Amino acid sequence: MSIISVKNLTKKFNGITAVDNISFEVEEGTIFGFLGPNGAGKTTTINILCTLLSPTSGSAFIAGHDCMKESSEVRKAIGIVFQDTTLDKDLTAYENLIFHAYLYNVAKNKMREQVDNVLRFVDLYARKDDLVKKFSGGMKRRLEVARGLIHWPGVLFLDEPTLGLDPQSRTNLWEFISELPVKHNVTIFMTTHYMEEAEVCDRIAIIDNGKIIAIGTPDELKKAVGGEIVYIRTTDNANARKEIEKLFRLNVSEKNGELYLSCEMGDTCIPEIIRTIGERVLSVRVQRPTLNDVFLQLTGKTIREEETSSFDSVKESVRAYRRRHE
């Protein structure tokens, strides 16, 4: 059964189309990912689904409730972790969660127990009476995820949940998030521009310039790009190339002194290749398509282009800061 159902959703801001006629369904108890570069329309879509924005046209339903007309019902059914921290840093972890429990009308006799539960769940129980301003980025994120779960929502929205976290915190957070659908029957709707994070999703929609350009399981999307790519280095590329082309009746190309060809099952091609060209082989490797390749093929650009440049600008400003203070 679909718990989120979106049809022909469009959102325009002063003539700029942020979300362009998108439609998708999310099955209950699954992890659904929105993958796309910054500015693709991911956050706008989340804001419409969680009733903070009205769409220009189209419809969106969560757990059977209309996101435009029954915003109160929708809000009860969802939990959200926004891209930027939305905690009160001057309150303790516990106070932040109690605030949330009151807002969502959690029964008074279950409130404390429930807050303690989610705190243990994200491993912050020992720190519950500390002010949030003393927390690290990873702890804040975990606390926000915990907060989003207090009222046991059917759907948990995570907008770039690991942005700004160190690799270890990211891994921990993913382990935790990927268990939620199974352990607590929570459907996850997440956005990310990290390819490796999108791999945990059951289904992914790739979004670029406000449009969904592909949708499916990670495997389906990768298969659509083509098979695996086998790279071979030999002592005699020209002849080896001809022989392999004859063997598979496939086009073999050459780049940086390496021959490469794409085949359905790379692993089974290798023995045949070696048998054919024998001792001339220097090395063989197989590259499996990544979501990055999917994105590259669909949009003609890599998803990281933008990200590296913003990361570079951070590094640049850190350097400038150091120069001033040395």
Place this chain on the structure above:
Amino acid sequence: MEFNAIYVIVAREFKKFIREKSRLFSAIARPLLWLFIVGAGISRLVPRDTGVPYTQFIFPGIIGMTILFSSIFSSISIIWDKEFGFMKEILVAPVSRFSIVIGKALSGTIVSTLQAVIILALFPLLGFKLSLLQIMAVIFICASVSFCISTFGIVLATFYESYESFSVIMNFIIMPMFFLSGAMYPVRLLPDILRLVAKLNPLTYGIDAMKHAIFPHEAGPMGPDFSLTTDAAAIIITSIIFILIAGKAFERKK
């Protein structure tokens, strides 16, 4: 209306108020400066035979100032909440916008009434003799004025997105509201244009009502400028107008 939500919005504000010792300290220090330094200085310029002594005359005005500052500060915290993202947590909750506005208005009311009461407790130092009934009346007026100014502050906060706008609010709204409220000088002695502006200022009526309660028998130029009925009507009507505007302003979706 969601009472749980209103309660917790007020509780949060109150907790933060108690925790921030410096905020409490400056909230009390400011009126003391006005009362004992500015008041003492200006009182030398005011003839002694005009009615209540000047240091006593400004007492209701300084209570009004305490309320003005703390109510606006409390409501302006909405801008901080927007800036630091916490407002989103409130806005996506299944809570009506009206409850949020009421919660914020009551937060401001409670916090500033408390501060006003602390200043009010200084009355013996200024040579006043107030009956219990008078004290109760002043506290009641303080609460009503606090509510009114807090709702006004919420309306302000909905129009400003970042805290850089705070100095604009401070210089162009709070200070003129204070100076044109009958706090420092009787409204009836103001030049025509300024008197007109003072009459549009809700704080004027709040301070005037306190003058009624604190020196009820003073009929000269230092006494109240309006009737108590006018004061009450002005406070109630402006509160209703502001709360409706604030509710509407919060409701809008982009």
